[in-house]
Amino acid sequence: MSRNIDFIPFALPCLGKEEEEAVIKVMRSGWLTTGKETTAFEREFAEKVGSKHAIALNSATAGLHLSLETQDIPEDSWVITTPYTFTATAEIIRYKNAHPLFVDIDEISLNIDPFKIEDTIKRTGTEKNIRGIIPVHTGGHPCAMEEIMAIAGREELFVTEDAAHAFPSFFKGKAAGTWGNTGVYSFYATKTITTGEGGMVVTDDDEIADRIKCLRLHGIDREVWNRYQSKKLAPWEYDVVAAGYKYNPTDISSAMGRVQLKRAEAFLKERISIARFYLESFRNIPELILPAEAGGHTWHLFIIRLNLDRISCSRDEFMNFLSEEGIGTSVHYKPLHLMTYYKEKYNLSPEDFPVSTRIFNSCVSLPIYPGMTEEQKERVVRAVRTTIGASVKRSVTGVEYDS
Ligand SMILES: Cc1ncc(COP(=O)(O)O)c(C=O)c1O
Incomplete structure (x- = not known):
């Protein structure tokens, strides 16, 4: 609830x-x-x-x-x-x-x-x-x-x-x-x-x-x-x-x-600033794989990946935990070779595109948009860190999570 x-x-x-x-x-x-x-x-x-x-x-x-x-x-x-x-x-x-x-x-x-x-x-x-x-x-x-x-x-x-x-x-x-x-x-x-x-x-x-x-x-x-x-x-x-x-x-x-x-550059600055805040906040968490920075990145999406070997919950459970903390997330993408139409028409299987399949299973898009307040950004970071902290497998503990 x-x-x-x-x-x-x-x-x-x-x-x-x-x-x-x-x-x-x-x-x-x-x-x-x-x-x-x-x-x-x-x-x-x-x-x-x-x-x-x-x-x-x-x-x-x-x-x-x-x-x-x-x-x-x-x-x-x-x-x-x-x-x-x-x-x-x-x-x-x-x-x-x-x-x-x-x-x-x-x-x-x-x-x-x-x-x-x-x-x-x-x-x-x-x-x-x-x-x-x-x-x-x-x-x-x-x-x-x-x-x-x-x-x-x-x-x-x-x-x-x-x-x-x-x-x-x-x-x-x-x-x-x-x-x-x-x-x-x-x-x-x-x-x-x-x-x-x-x-x-x-x-x-x-x-x-x-x-x-x-x-x-x-x-x-x-x-x-x-x-x-x-x-x-x-x-x-x-x-x-x-x-x-x-x-x-x-x-x-x-x-x-x-x-x-006219506002596009100002929007971009805000997106970059949110992305940097997330990257910095999540830098030392081995349970997360962070999106790569690149010149010209617009940060339309901020896609993190879960290191599923190190945590005891699934990607979907992780998203549900965040939702309970009041944080909306999404998945980009369920790849097209797993969608019924393309799968059936072209006889495709998950193994045909192993990178896309693997990333789909572990990816979560976090909120990122101009107008997010400091408090909202911090809440997202806190919720991710807490959820990871609660889900980390016993065999790999030893890292401090709460900020
Ligand atoms: C990668 C990509 N291509 C194309 C589209 C289609 O855009 P539109 O909804 O403007 O037709 C989208 C929309 O979400 C998209 O994410």
Whole structure:
């Protein structure tokens, strides 16, 4: 039973008066759908990450899907990605009637392992028609993009970065999301900036940008806002040049996004500061494996792993104990090769991706978001230390846990 204490949720959006005012302004303006707020959001976002184009959408899933729509991906071809991700990353490959070719992650970054990509291509490249790679910057830890882009160059593969967790992240002089042919960010409610639901695709390629703009609104050749601004053509005078989709964002969400964008650096600072506090507080606890630090880490997630050999409780029991202490947690991720659809369709077993399986069994995501108070951070640390202290196996005691 939970005690009567303030619950610290695992994630919480950070929205204030400025977002409220921006949204109300749009509501009162008479123009709610994709319009000048979206155009401004796209321009400001592109500037921030240093890409030529940014196209706003109603989700990152839409952005990942449309990225594939700009590539030649025949039915029954394969696209490399990681099983250690949210299902959106792989489902969009199935939208094309192509197949996800899963490659296991690296134990430290939790990102797709470039050595294993090479190995997979060597082993299966002749029998499988491999077309591209979708690396995921897991939890905001940047992928080994130099290595991935080198492989893609050699093998003539496209790259779409799943940067759902990786805004704003800069490493080796470039933003996460700007290394591949396209990069896709999520503005879902728990992400580093939010519009409630929303996403953004970035690219330097004019043709890709035009195609995504067209496909996001039914394959219509003129953008809705431009149609209503034009003095030459009536708004109804448009052509349908592709069987497109309904993936455009509202100006309400874009207005919220513009405010969040301005706050992104301040949010990042807070996330980094919480991550450092946790890393420092948990440094000498051998029952925990801490997330690796990396330049450009956005700390969208703070994923600890339990050293299950040293404690007497399971990962789920550990999470239940924290919940009783009023601390929300989550699991990132139950990997896709353990999910019924992928397991059955591709006949996959836990041993096929041993690193992903092992990490899944021991990982716990702790609360991390801007606006967490000192007291809340300390409560999280205290609860983790107490729970570990109570669960440590007798044979390995001797370490002091309570702070
Ligand atoms: C790694 C990853 N990719 C893609 C998505 C899809 O994002 P959206 O909900 O904006 O479609 C998510 C969402 O949680 C995600 O975590």
